[in-house]
Amino acid sequence: MRTQWALALCAIMVWGCAEMGPAPTSSAPVKPRDGELPLPAGYQNGPKFLSEIQRPDAKQVRELFINPVGAKTNPGQPFPNGTVMVMELYKAKTTGETLETGADGKLVKDDLAKILVMGKGEGWGQEVPDNLKNGQWVFAAYGPDGKALAEDFTKCRACHAPLAQKDFVHRYDEYFEKRMAR
Ligand code: HEC
Numbered sequence: 001m002r003t004q005w006a007l008a009l010c011a012i013m014v015w016g017c018a019e020m021g022p023a024p025t026s027s028a029p030v031k032p033r034d035g036e037l038p039l040p041a042g043y044q045n046g047p048k049f050l051s052e053i054q055r056p057d058a059k060q061v062r063e064l065f066i067n068p069v070g071a072k073t074n075p076g077q078p079f080p081n082g083t084v085m086v087m088e089l090y091k092a093k094t095t096g097e098t099l100e101t102g103a104d105g106k107l108v109k110d111d112l113a114k115i116l117v118m119g120k121g122e123g124w125g126q127e128v129p130d131n132l133k134n135g136q137w138v139f140a141a142y143g144p145d146g147k148a149l150a151e152d153f154t155k156c157r158a159c160h161a162p163l164a165q166k167d168f169v170h171r172y173d174e175y176f177e178k179r180m181a182r
Helices: 002-020 153-166 172-181
Strands: 048-055 060-066 084-092 109-120 137-142
Touching: 048 084, 048 172, 109 153, 137 153, 153 172
Parallel strands: none
Antiparallel strands: 048 060, 060 084, 084 109, 109 137
């Protein structure tokens, strides 16, 4: 009799535990490091940061997006924690070595080559040496198929770090000028 009760109790406990389910798991770490920041799903449908950035030097055209949190930022202010920016790098069409241009004089977009992401959050990006800190921003890179790329993120940091006055965002001024003009 006692054993039966014990078994019943045991079954209830196990059932109870099973109902609670496994602890929630998420692919996004609480404090992502470089390379761990996810590519936000559906970013293409979110606010535009800047369009058709012409980079003949890199033989690329770039499309920039910002998430709704970042898009609320006032000019002159740093972007708030929770901001994510995405930059698509498209190859520009060439004939041989020569860059093609469309009727509008702009480079012609070819295949998507890479997607770069930067995002900021409370206490993020502090595990790097001081000279490579970009406030609380962290960096990530993805292939056109959405798979994470193992880039040398110290390069991202080294090239964005001098822009502390612009919250480490290269096209800061241009973004606010164009947003105000819209
Ligand atoms: C040699 C300098 C350089 C390096 C290295 C670099 N960037 Fe940038 N990044 C820029 C410039 C310049 C822009 C502005 C857009 C443009 O002109 O193409 C930019 C723009 C961006 C933006 C859009 C927000 C902004 O700053 O305007 C993101 C996101 C970004 N970079 C992520 C990265 C990531 C991730 C890496 C590393 C994998 C990286 N960058 C490496 C120079 C650099």
